[in-house]
Amino acid sequence: MVPSAVPPHPETQYLDLLRDLLERGARREDRTGVGTLALFGRQMRFDLSRGFPLLTTKRIFYKAAIHELLWFLSGDTRLRPLLQNGVRIWTDWPLARYRRETGESIDQETFERRVLEDDAFAARWGDLGPVYGKQWRAWETADGRVVDQIAQLVDGIRGNPTSRRLLFTGWNVGELERMALPPCHMTYQYFVADGRLSGILYQRSADTLLGLPWNLCEAALLIHMLAQQCDLEPGELVWTGADVHLYLNHVEQARQQLGREPRPLPRLVIRRRPESLFGYRFEDFAIEGYDPHPHIRAEVAV
Structure with a gap:
């Protein structure tokens, strides 16, 4: 056999x-x-x-992948809950937008700290949009559902x-x-x-x-x-x-x-x-x- x-x-x-x-x-x-x-x-x-x-x-x-899922x-769609669990893989995109729109060459650590500590900053720069x-x-339909x-x-x-x-x-x-x-x-x-x-x-x-x-x-x-x-x-x-x-x-x-x-x-x-x-x-x-x-x-x- x-x-x-x-x-x-x-x-x-x-x-x-x-x-x-x-x-x-x-x-x-x-x-x-x-x-x-x-x-x-x-x-x-x-x-x-x-x-x-x-x-x-x-x-x-x-562990970060589990947190992300x-x-x-x-x-x-907010960055803050990810950062609170030590997940930093989404920071690059809002950080790039912040640098581009403000001209400020802020480092990643400072940006993340402001998202975590400053509610107004987090609301303006820490939302990733409808990702x-x-x-x-919560998919929104044309008829409002x-x-x-x-x-x-x-x-x-x-x-x-x-x-x-x-x-x-x-x-x-x-x-x-x-x-x-x-x-x-x-x-x-x-x-x-x-x-x-x-x-x-x-x-x-x-x-x-x-x-x-x-x-x-x-x-x-x-x-x-x-x-x-x-x-x-x-x-x-x-x-x-x-x-x-x-x-x-x-x-x-x-x-x-x-x-x-x-x-x-x-x-x-x-x-x-x-x-x-x-x-x-x-x-x-x-x-x-x-x-x-x-x-x-x-x-x-x-």
Whole structure:
């Protein structure tokens, strides 16, 4: 009897994508001025029964990713709640706007401190516009209604699990210009079969080195949360990227990461089942068995 082949480590897909970008990516100018190596149309699949898809070839600061997802689900668009939880990844955009409009070369630490301590300053400069959470929880229609896409999604999974409309999106064309950053991870859709909940994320723009690892973590976490709330088991995370790119100032970091071997994926534990999807707290989640390679530092392109 021929032994069955051992399936490749799930993270191999991500490393193959990095390698493909380095070897075959088209060199392109971009909005930030940094430049990218880019490919169009890629897909990865993660069976969540094999582990939580948190990259191991470099340390991912998953605690900040959990805080960010909970912030999205709260519907908040203010910078202050993120900073109060030590999440600084959204500061670059309002800081750049402040510098551009005032001419003041304020440093990031000073800007963040003013957002935290000065209510008037936070109201003027610390709101990110109608970004993800606003669209997910309070999409405004032309006739004046407000739609909670996430609440509708939960109701749909519970009440009509074979529907092909189990989805939500952040791409509100009428409000893009008011957003600090239009949604990159823009549309999520879900599928129920054999007692398992699977999800697909369509990402229009993927910063492969910095952003994508967070996107995978958050999309997988959301599947786990939805599955728990709807009495299902987590199924598969399918990720689809359109403009998949590696910034030119991330090339050496990508090569460094490709020199590392993946380690076993960790396991997500949800310690409590709240009454609704919106009742989860940060302390409800634990990542067990996470033993990654060291962090690789890289700058965000703004």
